[in-house]
Amino acid sequence: MKSGFVSIIGRPNTGKSTLLNSIIKEKVAIISPKPQTTRNLVEGIYNEEDTQVVFVDTPGIHKPIDKLGVALNSQAYYSINDVDIILFVVDASVSLGKGDSFIIEKLSNIKKPVFLILNKIDKLNDNEILVKINEYKDLYEFAEIIPISAIQNDNIDRLIKVLKEYLPDNVKYFTDNETTTAEMDFRLQELVREKIFIHTNEEVPHSISCKLIGYEENKNIISVYVDIIVDRESLKKIIIGKNGEMIKTIGKEARLEMEELLGKKVYLELYCKTIKKWREKEKFIKDLGYLVNND
Numbered sequence: 001m002k003s004g005f006v007s008i009i010g011r012p013n014t015g016k017s018t019l020l021n022s023i024i025k026e027k028v029a030i031i032s033p034k035p036q037t038t039r040n041l042v043e044g045i046y047n048e049e050d051t052q053v054v055f056v057d058t059p060g061i062h063k064p065i066d067k068l069g070v071a072l073n074s075q076a077y078y079s080i081n082d083v084d085i086i087l088f089v090v091d092a093s094v095s096l097g098k099g100d101s102f103i104i105e106k107l108s109n110i111k112k113p114v115f116l117i118l119n120k121i122d123k124l125n126d127n128e129i130l131v132k133i134n135e136y137k138d139l140y141e142f143a144e145i146i147p148i149s150a151i152q153n154d155n156i157d158r159l160i161k162v163l164k165e166y167l168p169d170n171v172k173y174f175t176d177n178e179t180t181t182a183e184m185d186f187r188l189q190e191l192v193r194e195k196i197f198i199h200t201n202e203e204v205p206h207s208i209s210c211k212l213i214g215y216e217e218n219k220n221i222i223s224v225y226v227d228i229i230v231d232r233e234s235l236k237k238i239i240i241g242k243n244g245e246m247i248k249t250i251g252k253e254a255r256l257e258m259e260e261l262l263g264k265k266v267y268l269e270l271y272c273k274t275i276k277k278w279r280e281k282e283k284f285i286k287d288l289g290y291l292v293n294n295d
């Protein structure tokens with residue numbers, strides 16, 4: 001029996017959460033075209049008869065501008081120390097930047113295998129992929145370099161096959177039907193947050209948080225109550241939108257996905273409230289379940 005923990009790290013927006021969902025074949029992590037969508041360590045469990053891999057999705061490593069940013073980075077660093085293998089995901093369709101070099105530096109004392117995952121190769125031709133491999137291969141002693149397209153499910157099977165060779169002999173940690181360690185409360189509030197990330201712009205997505213405050217299951221319907229927390233009064237207007245259109249769209253899209261996840265009709269109630277400067281309040285960041293330590 002092979003089993004182990006694998007951390008997915010990289011800069012924001014390189015496709016880490018998309019890769020996790022593509023491996024698990026289920027939406028366990030939310031995705032958006034904006035950086036810093038992921039705020040927690042989200043674990044997805046991959047099962048085969050003789051193999052179990054727990055993949056840990058992490059917030060993108062970036063230059064923090066507030067306490068929330070510091071907390072996001074420290075979760076990613078924390079996961080590096082806690083796993084058997086690391087997948088370092090880069091966006092192969094953009095040039096290698098300072099952000100990538102910074103992460104490579106962070107990996108310099110790591111004794112475990114690090115795979116370089118060149119993602120988004122659907123945007124590249126074969127020659128461009130080779131150029132990318134050459135660009136990265138001397139920067140670090142990568143155990144493997146694997147080009148993939150997370151969104152098109154391209155080469156994911158090969159990634160799994162190679163990973164298996166590196167996994168320790170071990171018992172399974174979870175039962176075969178589990179796909180994630182995330183609690184349902186968390187998954188539901190994340191769906192609301194994803195829709196806000198998708199539909200609002202600039203600072204708005206980064207200034208909000210979502211918290212499930214009520215869940216009631218009746219015979220035919222599940223009622224879900226989620227607070228949308230903004231850090232200043234003026235954002236409420238944007239979240240609610242003209243004639244309530246924005247919050248209606250967010251609610252409808254989140255509800256449809258909740259129904260799919262829960263297999264039952266859902267009544268979703270959203271409530272927008274202000275907690276001034278929550279991103280600077282360590283206690284509040286902790287309350288939201290984001291790990292806070294000073295790394």
Ligand SMILES: Nc1nc2c(ncn2[C@@H]2O[C@H](COP(=O)(O)OP(=O)(O)O)[C@@H](O)[C@H]2O)c(=O)[nH]1
Pocket residue numbers: 011012013014015016017018019030031032033034035036037038060119120121122123148149150151152
């Ligand atoms: N073209 C392309 N886009 C991708 C691929 N993987 C992810 N994306 C897009 O990149 C953006 C960021 O994805 P996400 O998984 O949230 O990135 P994360 O911040 O690293 O977790 C989203 O708009 C995805 O649809 C891929 O393989 N190809």
Ligand SMILES: [Mg+2]
Pocket residue numbers: 016017018029030031037038057058059060
């Ligand atoms: Mg993510």
